[in-house]
Amino acid sequence: MLRRALLSPPVLISLVVLIVASTLPLYVSGYVLGLLTIAYYFGVFSMAWDLLFGFANEVNFGPSFLIGLGAYTAGILDSLYQPPIALSIAAGVVAAMTGGLVLALPALRVRGPYFGLTTLVAVLILQNFVVVAAGLTGGEIGLTVPDVISISDKVNYWIALGFMGLSGAILYGLSRSPVGLILEASGQDPVQAGALGFNVVKHKLAAFLVSAFFSGLAGALMAFYLGAASVGTFIDVTVGVQVIIGAVIGGRRTILGAVLGAVFLVALGESLRPLGDLATFIVSAVALFVVLFFPGGLIGMVKGVREAT
């Protein structure tokens, strides 16, 4: 079964795309590389979110709570004591997972919109605290992270790409494994899944922690790539919204579609930048169009076309 999963079309296509993407630095400008680097990190955010929504059927409105915890913990540690970068990043991951645990333990007891709201409120609280504790976090202006992983945009690009590929492989493998199946069952019918002897809460909690792990790690890496952390780039609700939109227009329950959605969003947003305020308007309109008319997302569109022919 594992071998069949490894050779399935989505995996093969992703491999080819990854290989092509890894050669991009040879003939693409640094500006495009920088954009793609950000897009890849957003891809990881969206994939981590999709594991929670698509499989565990829990709507997390606060992906940026986990991302922000990872990014800010790593950034603050680095700006105060400058330990080895790996240590700062590890601390960011631990912070995100701890925050995820504190958030998820009680929140998973409540259902539907309440879970979503708890996560949304967590973002607002974190945002308020970052602004209030300006001495530590840089407040509204943002935090400067003195160290960077590398100053070469090519190396940064390869790190982001490799990280995204690895995360994608793990998350995709997880979603196709027996654990992923139990998770999907718990999401669709918790009562029946429980009756079959699976511990629903434990599996959902595990999914939340995995999601927190990747969100925190990606957040910390991105903070070191940008050399700065601010509310607007990591915590604001609009960041979370972008993560969610990326996953939804890529196609839910596909994990890999989330990357497609995130890259699509960043590319569209950037190419429309000359239009100023209208750019966000058009991106939202396109996303709304996809949500209304192609609820399966971009991946669903491709599948639909293939089935039709």
Place this chain on the structure above:
Amino acid sequence: MLLWQILIDGFAISSLYALGATGFTLIFGVTGVLNLSHGAIMVAAAVAAWAASGNLGAGAYPAAAFGVAVALLLALSTYYLIVRRLQLSRAVREEEKEIFILTATLLWGIMIQEAIAWAFTNNAKTVLPIVDGVVTILGVRTPANEIFTALVCWATIGALWLFVNRTLAGKAVLAASMNPRGVTLLGIELKTVYVGVWAIYGALAGVAGVLLGMFLGVSSYSAGPLTASAFSIVVLGGLGSVSGSLIAAYVVGYLETLTAYLVSPAYRAIPALLLLVAVMYVRPRGLMGRR
């Protein structure tokens, strides 16, 4: 002195919150939709009123009416273009409709917000107040506009209460929130009820938006926080419970005013958020929630 000031200021803010949240909870209670474009619709109403008086030279009353009309129109288009389309969609599974409606209304809200920012910039705008001047109550100099705001809010909420409890159409709305199938069996077209409720919602959000524009001023950035505050008030009070929302609006309004006066305006939003989290953990259905 400070106590009276907090009481009076808090009352005006809280009434405004109550009015904004009433529409939000009405829509949820009757149609089961959490409308995340709520804040954007309120901002649109305020900006429309501002533009009508500033660019077209309309008086304070026609400008306010124009703002409310814009909100009404936006609310109805939210229903027809987005909510209804998703509710009837066969491609979206029943249990996923909620998240689709949330995502779609959120995107729709962002579109409204960005359109406003594009057309009128995102500077803060203050709507021409209907009443001017300052009144001294119990030694506190209070803008007459603040009293006017509280009065209009309560008059509107009172009118809504009369409509729901004293008219036949209102009773149909109430019945639809309790048992939609029962209403259809009585020969009432459910869609008509829903359209009516969305129209009422639009009017409520419009009045709240215009008043907010006169009282505190709005910019396109206010849309997100406005939605969030309506959402938290409604959840604090219990989803779908109008009386719960009214109580919660006062709790949040006074908590914010107290913090702003006694601690620092920068901490304004924090206590209410912490209270909300505490309530979610201890009593997830909210203060007066039914489920």
